Amino acid sequence: MFEAVILDMDGVLIDSEPLHIQLEEEIFKEIGADISLEEHISFVGTTSHYMWEYVKNKCNVSFTVEELVEMDRKRYFDYISKHDGAVKPIEGVDELVKELYSREVRLAVASSSPIDVIELVVKKLHLNDYFCELVSGDFVKRSKPYPDIFLYAAEKLGVSPERCLVVEDSNKGVLAAKSAGMKVIGFINPNSGDQDISMADMVIRSFSELNYEKLQNI
Structure with missing residues (x-):
């Protein structure tokens, strides 16, 4: 769970x-x-x-x-x-965020980007009210593929790592989440290059493949 x-x-x-x-x-x-x-x-x-x-x-x-x-x-x-026009949500991800929020799932963004960029993007997507925490890679000593950013996010959320799911599109991001002891959904984004995310617990090509019930079974 x-x-x-x-x-x-x-x-x-x-x-x-x-x-x-x-x-x-x-x-x-x-x-x-x-x-x-x-x-x-x-x-x-x-x-x-x-x-x-x-x-x-x-x-x-x-x-x-x-x-x-x-x-x-x-x-x-x-x-x-x-x-x-430079900031648009990937199709279906905003609906997933809102569904998870409605189910009282705690949500965070954990990105290697600086915090001012994260805050601006979330605001432009009109999703700032849905996230409990916004975490930048600048907040921790080691970059992905080290688990630091995800462990920090879990600590800020007040949730143990084994009860966290991560959504990532990069090889280093998936490795970082797995090293943190978390379950990982790997999103195949063709614009992210040829990323090996095969070690993820579930691999998707579209956010239409995900909902609260399916995540429960990972």
């Missing part, structure tokens, strides 16, 4: 990975960083610090990691602030 559901944001609540990749590719060109698309996609689900530390070390760019992170985050935040 589960008591809480923790959802990733990028690639689960919103189909944001193509925009992240587009804006980051722009920065790569501006700073002269030679990063392949395969390398770039491998960072899906991780924090921006994790990615930019790799970029700096590999390409020996003159900017500090903190400067690169700030450049990346400001560009994304400014874009979604100015473009309403």
